[in-house]
Amino acid sequence: MNFYHSAARALDHLDKHQGSVKGSLAAAKVGATAGEARRILALIIETLKYRDVLQELIKTVPVYKLEREVFRPKSSPSSNSLLLVLMHDLLFSSKGKIEASDKWPPKAALLRHQARLKAELVRMQIKAGKSSVRDMGRAAGSTVEARYVRWNPNVDLCRAGDWTLDALHAHLKQQGMTFIDEAVYPVPADKYFMDPHLPNELLVFPPSSTWWVGDKWYESGAVILQDKASCMPAAVVMDGWDEAEGACIDATAAPGNKTSFMSALMGNKSTLYAFEKSANRYKTLVRMLDTAKCTNVQTTRGDFTETDPRDYADVTRILLDPSCSGSGIVNRLDYLVDADENESDDQAERLEKLAAFQLQMIQHAFKFPTVRRVVYSTCSIHAEEDERVVAAALKAGKGAWRLAPRSSVLPTWERRGLPEELGKVADRVIRCLPEDKTNGFFVSCFERVQDGDEEEQEEEGQEVEAADDEVVGGKRAREDAEDDDEEDDADAGEVAEVAEPKPKTAAQIQRARRKKKLQKKRKIAT
Numbered sequence: 001m002n003f004y005h006s007a008a009r010a011l012d013h014l015d016k017h018q019g020s021v022k023g024s025l026a027a028a029k030v031g032a033t034a035g036e037a038r039r040i041l042a043l044i045i046e047t048l049k050y051r052d053v054l055q056e057l058i059k060t061v062p063v064y065k066l067e068r069e070v071f072r073p074k075s076s077p078s079s080n081s082l083l084l085v086l087m088h089d090l091l092f093s094s095k096g097k098i099e100a101s102d103k104w105p106p107k108a109a110l111l112r113h114q115a116r117l118k119a120e121l122v123r124m125q126i127k128a129g130k131s132s133v134r135d136m137g138r139a140a141g142s143t144v145e146a147r148y149v150r151w152n153p154n155v156d157l158c159r160a161g162d163w164t165l166d167a168l169h170a171h172l173k174q175q176g177m178t179f180i181d182e183a184v185y186p187v188p189a190d191k192y193f194m195d196p197h198l199p200n201e202l203l204v205f206p207p208s209s210t211w212w213v214g215d216k217w218y219e220s221g222a223v224i225l226q227d228k229a230s231c232m233p234a235a236v237v238m239d240g241w242d243e244a245e246g247a248c249i250d251a252t253a254a255p256g257n258k259t260s261f262m263s264a265l266m267g268n269k270s271t272l273y274a275f276e277k278s279a280n281r282y283k284t285l286v287r288m289l290d291t292a293k294c295t296n297v298q299t300t301r302g303d304f305t306e307t308d309p310r311d312y313a314d315v316t317r318i319l320l321d322p323s324c325s326g327s328g329i330v331n332r333l334d335y336l337v338d339a340d341e342n343e344s345d346d347q348a349e350r351l352e353k354l355a356a357f358q359l360q361m362i363q364h365a366f367k368f369p370t371v372r373r374v375v376y377s378t379c380s381i382h383a384e385e386d387e388r389v390v391a392a393a394l395k396a397g398k399g400a401w402r403l404a405p406r407s408s409v410l411p412t413w414e415r416r417g418l419p420e421e422l423g424k425v426a427d428r429v430i431r432c433l434p435e436d437k438t439n440g441f442f443v444s445c446f447e448r449v450q451d452g453d454e455e456e457q458e459e460e461g462q463e464v465e466a467a468d469d470e471v472v473g474g475k476r477a478r479e480d481a482e483d484d485d486e487e488d489d490a491d492a493g494e495v496a497e498v499a500e501p502k503p504k505t506a507a508q509i510q511r512a513r514r515k516k517k518l519q520k521k522r523k524i525a526t
């Protein structure tokens with residue numbers, strides 16, 4: 001098989017499964033000699049380095065549309081991956097050329113647009129303020145496009161002086177920084193803007209920024225350095241919260257970034273119970289909350305699973321951000337290029353143990369009598385710790401819990417869960433990847449099914465049952481996909497749709513009857 005085809009197939013596999021590059025090479029069944037495999041590996045790693053730029057270029061020079069005959073929409077490997085690797089060699093390789101016959105149709109097609117591609121690339125380079133096009137790549141797995149700073153309103157509530165957002169803007173202006181209205185990546189030097197997804201509190205700065213070092217805003221806790229993805233769980237769990245509603249819990253709190261954000265979103269009112277099991281990390285938590293002036297937080301050093309839910313009868317929301325593999329943390333993403341293709345049994349075993357613990361934490365949260373919203377998040381990109389834990393929790397919840405609708409889970413965030421794992425409800429959960437200018441991250445939100453919601457659930461398509469069923473389907477889909485790399489992502493989603501199983505329990509039979517009735521009603525209405 002053609003060298004570029006092999007690299008593109010491995011890239012497709014990597015996109016779909018988030019494994020390692022070496023693992024993808026093997027799983028994509030790229031048959032190659034050791035020397036070839038090394039070459040392909042190097043090409044993939046280099047392509048990943050320039051991926052954002054290449055993807056941007058494809059938007060500006062739509063080679064797909066211009067060369068529809070060659071780069072077809074549903075092909076294997078995908079046209080997008082093939083274009084990426086070819087464009088890499090043409091624009092960024094040391095030889096500056098595609099190593100294939102000029103008669104090979106993909107090469108010939110791309111060369112027809114090379115002048116325009118090169119001109120656009122130079123334009124992007126100038127805009128990014130780089131001295132060479134090669135400087136536009138990113139070190140494998142690092143976010144170099146933005147630094148995030150969260151404004152913490154609790155300090156204004158508790159400390160003397162003006163610590164409002166307006167005062168922060170004025171301070172930044174004095175430091176020589178200019179506010180801009182629109183989000184631009186990489187963030188230009190000396191500019192900053194409010195994050196489009198968290199516009200009330202999160203400021204986005206150029207990656208080289210250091211203005212906070214020794215600055216009174218940082219020292220006083222009025223700004224907190226926090227990755228954008230790490231802000232999302234607190235924003236999701238507090239969505240629509242009202243002081244009259246009740247107290248909240250952060251079950252796994254240290255070092256306290258999410259706790260302090262929850263506290264800020266509560267306006268420092270009501271009570272936020274924060275648990276932390278580790279003695280050392282507990283000390284950090286207490287220190288952090290003190291600096292950040294989170295006066296509504298009650299900290300407890302202890303194991304969340306040992307709490308008695310009946311003691312927290314006023315709690316309506318719980319955040320669970322338990323220990324995980326941390327595979328999403330960008331400077332650990334080097335595993336993407338380093339991990340061995342025999343991604344070891346050790347890793348699988350470790351993930352299994354973590355998933356069991358994570359599920360146990362969620363199940364404990366479900367026991368709190370008045371809790372309506374439980375957010376579960378990880379800084380992992382492994383489905384084993386993300387979608388699969390969610391699916392297992394829905395199953396364990398026996399229909400009493402469902403995933404909250406997308407409308408209350410940062411609806412404008414585009415990257416959602418993996419459909420091959422969660423089927424139709426995958427769009428209710430959030431995934432983040434370094435190409436989103438964040439760490440790799442996962443956020444899900446369970447809400448308690450209230451009396452009278454069942455009809456609504458049926459209207460929505462039996463989401464709880466569907467989620468369970470589709471997980472089974474998802475596993476099947478995953479196995480299918482591994483056997484058959486011809487499918488593209490969209491197809492994998494379709495495979496996840498499986499026939500409903502026959503109802504077994506009395507409750508299932510009743511639900512099936514109600515569903516039939518509903519379908520009849522709909523038929524009559526149409």
Ligand SMILES: C[S@@+](CC[C@H](N)C(=O)[O-])C[C@H]1O[C@@H](n2cnc3c(N)ncnc32)[C@H](O)[C@@H]1O
Pocket residue numbers: 230251252253254255256257258259275276277278281302303304305321322323324
């Ligand atoms: C991923 S960290 C939490 C990070 C934190 N949410 C933040 O944003 O700053 C997970 C934390 O949970 C704590 N932890 C693990 N198991 C726990 C348990 N059973 N009860 C309470 N805390 C636990 C760990 O010690 C660790 O500090």
